[in-house]
Amino acid sequence: MRSGGAELAALATLLADRTRADICLALLDGRAWTAGELARHTGVAASTATEHLNRLLAGGLLAERRQGRHRYVQLADSRVAELLEAMVAYAGPPRTEVTGLKAVTVAATLARGRTCYDHLAGRLGVAITDALTAREFLDPDAGFALTGSGLALLTGPLGVDPAALRRTRRPVAKPCLDWTERRTHLGGAAGAQVCRRLQELEWVKRIGAGRAIAVTAKGEAGLRDLLGIEPDALK
CATH class of the missing domain: 1.10.10.10 (Winged helix-like DNA-binding domain superfamily/Winged helix DNA-binding domain)
Structure with a gap:
């Protein structure tokens, strides 16, 4: 053994x-x-x-x-993704300076928004998490739990299937340490469903073949109306 x-x-x-x-x-x-x-x-x-x-x-x-x-x-599975993201966050910024226009552009794009396995990370992911917390849709003092009003938001205006939050062994909501922002973004089943729905609504879109995610003009309006997130907070 x-x-x-x-x-x-x-x-x-x-x-x-x-x-x-x-x-x-x-x-x-x-x-x-x-x-x-x-x-x-x-x-x-x-x-x-x-x-x-x-x-x-x-x-x-x-x-x-x-x-x-x-x-x-x-x-x-998602546990492996969370482990990797946490290890990258623990390692801290690269010791060597990022040089070259392409490398700098890629780094800046990933910092603005990206996927962390199946949920949103970067400034986009953190801004959404902050807005959910500020409006008491998430309760960080109760183990990062999705509140009743939070569940109503996800399954109502955002259109998440309630069954998608139940038919999984994953926690409904889970904090995930963001390696660029050094703050928490939303993981778990709720984080995955938010990411999926924002793509279906065309509020966000992938950039190229990597992890980078960009907010569309439609998404800027939608996130402002739904969560009060101003477009400048995502840049």
Whole structure:
């Protein structure tokens, strides 16, 4: 029987490799990727990426999905995503300064808004969480619980299916430490459903193939009307 220390050491070993860490961070966008896509993203040979993926799958950090002849991988579950986000937040800002227009632009875009697995993060995620808390839709003093009025908001004006909040083992609402803002954004089933509905309503949209999320003009008006969030707070 392995001790807790052995399990922790095994997990640390999995994430101690730069390529495996980059693979896991790429998968924080919540989508399923092929080995080839991850090889190109991390700049390694396809065979090398496959070796790393097999180790991550065996270690339980990733899950495999097959569709026809194609093999996809994604994070095993929301707990893995929350662990990765918390580790990045704990590590703090990069010690080396981000240089180059493209790198600076990407960093700024991710800081404004992104997905953390299946919920919203960055200034967008924090602003929504702050607004929900200020209007007593979330109660941070009761374990970050969704209040009755909060449930009514999500299942009423926002159009979340109440069953989607119940048919899951995940907490309905859970605080998640934001690695760029160093503050809390909304995770759990409620966070996932808010992210999904804002995309369906076309209030937010993905930018490119990564994790970046942008608020649309429709979304600026909707978030102001629903939660009193001013557009300048998201820039």
